[in-house]
Amino acid sequence: GSLPLFVMHGVTAYADCFMAAHVLAAVSMFFSFTQAKDEASKLAFLRLAAVTAAILPFTKNEGTMAHLPALLMVTSAALWWMYVKGSLSHLHVKKILTYYVVAFVVIALPWLSYKWMHGLTFGNGKTLPSLVPVWQDMVVYSLFINTFFEANWLLLFPLFLALICYRWKSAFGTYGVMTMYYFIVRGSQVFIFLFTPLSTEALRQTGSARGLVQLVPIVVTLTVLLLREALDTLKIVPIERNEHTMKHNNNHAMKGKLAS
Secondary structure, X not given: XXXXXXXXXXXXXXXXXXXXXXXXXXXXXXXXXXXXXXXXXXXXXXXXXXXXXXXXXXXXXXXHHHHHHHHHHHHHHHHHHHHHHOOOOHHHHHHHHHHHHHHHHHHHHHHHHHHHHOOOOOOOOOOHHHOOOOOOOXXXXXXXXXXXXXXXXOOHHHHHHHHHHHOHHHHHOXXXXXXXXXXXXXXXXXXXHHXXXXXXXXXXXXXXXXHHHHHHXXXXXXXXXXXXXXXXXXXXXXXXXXXXXXXXXXXXHHHHXXXX
């Protein structure tokens, strides 16, 4: 709520904050699955992750073309890694595939079929074959200025990248699902702006900024989690009153009462 551009988009007709909320729901549910300890919690989060992923195509075209493929890539990689480590059994894998197949057949497939049948585009008003990769000048400069030297995001992205470097083991380990998701989606966005005619979206600071709006909740979540770890490492945390301290203070209070 303190980020100027995110607040502005929250009161306009653009659907990017709506998109951002669904992205956060889908990614956080799967992340919670990877962190859950008991099997009941794991399966509950996984069912929610499958449903929220299947809802992504209903948000914007980016939900189908950018966010959903990235989420499926991260999901597949995480599940494969958990299976290799022995955290998932063959039965778990069958249940997971069942959840995702049912969710996509019931929720996503009807809408995607409707778009195909009526010739609706899946990109930004352009069909995919028309986007021939060609280097676009000044895009890198525009993206750099927009991300780091304007008031859109305050100090969020410098802090975020610094924390990624400082706590890289946690960023790509414990929180790897969210970190990899962010870099895959942002990388695909930057590639499109650098090599397609959609570079005008970056040069005019329109579509590129909206792309970050969609990812800001993920970035904020990661920043808070990594910042907490960094403060713990640097011992910059509130001093907790242990049992000895409380007894000591209680004794002083009792002596004060007796003296009075």
